[in-house]
Amino acid sequence: MADNPVSIGILEDDADMRGYLSGLLGDEAGMAIAFSCGTLAEARAAVAEGWPDLCLVDIRLPDGSGLDFLQDLKDANEAGAQGHALILTVLGDRASVLLAFEMGANGYLMKDTPPQQILRDVRAVLAGGNPISPQAASHLLSLMRSRPAAADAPQAEADVLTSRELDVLQMFSRGLSYREAAETLGISVHTVSDHVKAIYAKMAVHSKNEAVYEAVRNGWLEM
Structure with a gap:
């Protein structure tokens, strides 16, 4: 891994925070800082020749929004890139996070x-995970539950997910990882992964975040 370090991009307008993250991640074995930018324009210029493996993205920027950068990454991934992004923000900006x-x-x-x-969350994303801190999950789910219900009547959870699949989603809604969910439920990580694949297929979603969001919106999960 040392010969081929994962590349990390940082988009954060606060110079002290940007320096702190650059030092923290740049000193970590197997990681290298691809760019460290304070504006949307600078970050867009930095990725013009290719996207890093992972970007840490602040939402509020002096020349725009980190959401615009996420849209750029989404477009790039649809064109064949394989970049990932972690939101870097504060709890008060809940709507933007959602x-x-x-x-x-x-x-x-x-x-x-x-x-x-x-460091744990960065590595989790690079390994295919979707880390959400327990505090952030609580705020996020609270905001999602306050959204208006969809016009169409939601399906009953029994018509879509098994009780064990709902148990797995409940673990994720609490901010647990695959391993932590497996330990709590007394099953293997492989079994959790199989349940997640089934959940994704049944709910037509592509991440734990989407699955939890849809389950809460349909009234299948409670905090």
């Missing part, structure tokens, strides 16, 4: 997240 998840962000980081948690 929108970012709907646009395909892979996880949620708060700016006061401890350094070891940041």
